[in-house]
Amino acid sequence: MLGAEITDAPDTEIKGAAGISDAKDGDITFLASTKLVKECIESRASAVVVKEAIPEINKPQLRVSNPQYAFAKLLEHFYVKPLAPAGISNKAFVSDKAKIGKEVSVYPMAFISDGAAIGNKTLVLPGVFVGENSSIGDECLIYPNVTIRENVKIGNGVIIHSGTVIGSDGFGYVMEKGMHYKIPQVGGVIIGDYVEIGANVAIDRATTGNTIIGKGTKIDNLVQVAHNVKVGENSVIAAQVGIAGSTEIGNYVVFGGQVGVADHAKIDDGVMVGAQSGLMGHVAKGIYSGSPVIPHRDWLRSIAIFAKLPELNKRIKELEDKIEKIERREK
Numbered sequence: 001m002l003g004a005e006i007t008d009a010p011d012t013e014i015k016g017a018a019g020i021s022d023a024k025d026g027d028i029t030f031l032a033s034t035k036l037v038k039e040c041i042e043s044r045a046s047a048v049v050v051k052e053a054i055p056e057i058n059k060p061q062l063r064v065s066n067p068q069y070a071f072a073k074l075l076e077h078f079y080v081k082p083l084a085p086a087g088i089s090n091k092a093f094v095s096d097k098a099k100i101g102k103e104v105s106v107y108p109m110a111f112i113s114d115g116a117a118i119g120n121k122t123l124v125l126p127g128v129f130v131g132e133n134s135s136i137g138d139e140c141l142i143y144p145n146v147t148i149r150e151n152v153k154i155g156n157g158v159i160i161h162s163g164t165v166i167g168s169d170g171f172g173y174v175m176e177k178g179m180h181y182k183i184p185q186v187g188g189v190i191i192g193d194y195v196e197i198g199a200n201v202a203i204d205r206a207t208t209g210n211t212i213i214g215k216g217t218k219i220d221n222l223v224q225v226a227h228n229v230k231v232g233e234n235s236v237i238a239a240q241v242g243i244a245g246s247t248e249i250g251n252y253v254v255f256g257g258q259v260g261v262a263d264h265a266k267i268d269d270g271v272m273v274g275a276q277s278g279l280m281g282h283v284a285k286g287i288y289s290g291s292p293v294i295p296h297r298d299w300l301r302s303i304a305i306f307a308k309l310p311e312l313n314k315r316i317k318e319l320e321d322k323i324e325k326i327e328r329r330e331k
Contacts, residue, residue, distance in 0.1 A: 001077065002070045004062035007053050012046055012060050017074040020045065028062075030071035049074075083123055092124075101138065119156065131167065137193065149205065155193035155215070163200040166191070170204040170211075170227025170245065183207060185227060192216070192233065198223065204245075214251065232269065260291070274299070 149167030187206025278291030
């Protein structure tokens with residue numbers, strides 16, 4: 001299953017998978033870093049997945065190129081049980097103008113509007129709302145109390161966690177006669193294949209056109225994506241990130257927690273940004289931290305200096321006093 005090479009004891013029976021400190025007899029664990037060799041030796045695990053065989057570990061070892069990926073496959077094998085199709089509950093509302101695929105599950109209190117489409121083998125759990133002319137692809141999992149507003153297109157294999165709202169109005173107003181006049185938000189949202197969206201995320205519909213989340217991108221809990229934002233493929237956005245309107249984010253971008261992005265920013269492919277950083281304008285490929293962002297290495301030096309500011313300030317005052325005394329003597 002893992003495509004691994006085993007060092008010895010191929011008849012060892014494995015009944016589960018667990019982390020190094022949690023493992024018990026019959027479990028298999030994995031070694032992500034050689035820093036944890038001592039813990040692995042002391043672990044009760046019956047076997048360990050490694051990148052290279054480690055002689056000090058007196059346990060059967062399975063060698064693979066990516067131990068963490070192998071461990072994910074093991075967790076899936078032992079503990080993730082696919083939900084059997086449950087059909088359409090008579091306590092759900094499904095419009096007769098909706099298109100429902102094969103082996104679809106719609107649980108009680110879900111609401112499927114006119115013109116909506118649900119793909120094959122998709123699960124729609126209790127309390128989900130799907131608006132008019134919105135579509136959900138094949139083999140998606142929509143957790144309870146998700147709101148998918150009108151004119152939203154969701155690809156295949158998408159997972160959306162509870163409390164998320166997709167297609168809420170963008171934050172758009174124009175000042176007229178001392179009042180904020182609402183700009184109608186008439187666009188939509190497009191979510192690519194294999195995107196996962198965490199709990200309590202808000203992805204706004206576009207003013208016109210579409211807000212877009214690219215294929216394979218993963219979004220953590222409590223993230224705000226504003227109107228007309230375009231996020232590329234296979235990017236990772238951690239919790240509490242806020243992305244302002246009309247921002248373009250490339251492929252394989254990584255944002256740490258609480259990153260803030262100003263409107264109309266352009267983030268190139270492969271950019272990595274540390275937690276609580278602030279971005280604006282054009283950000284070229286690289287690793288950044290701070291607010292506004294600077295290259296991460298420069299930020300580390302700056303933080304080291306910042307910690308010494310009280311000491312430096314005291315030293316400056318001492319030098320100023322000495323200079324003043326010298327000047328008075330010269331006068």
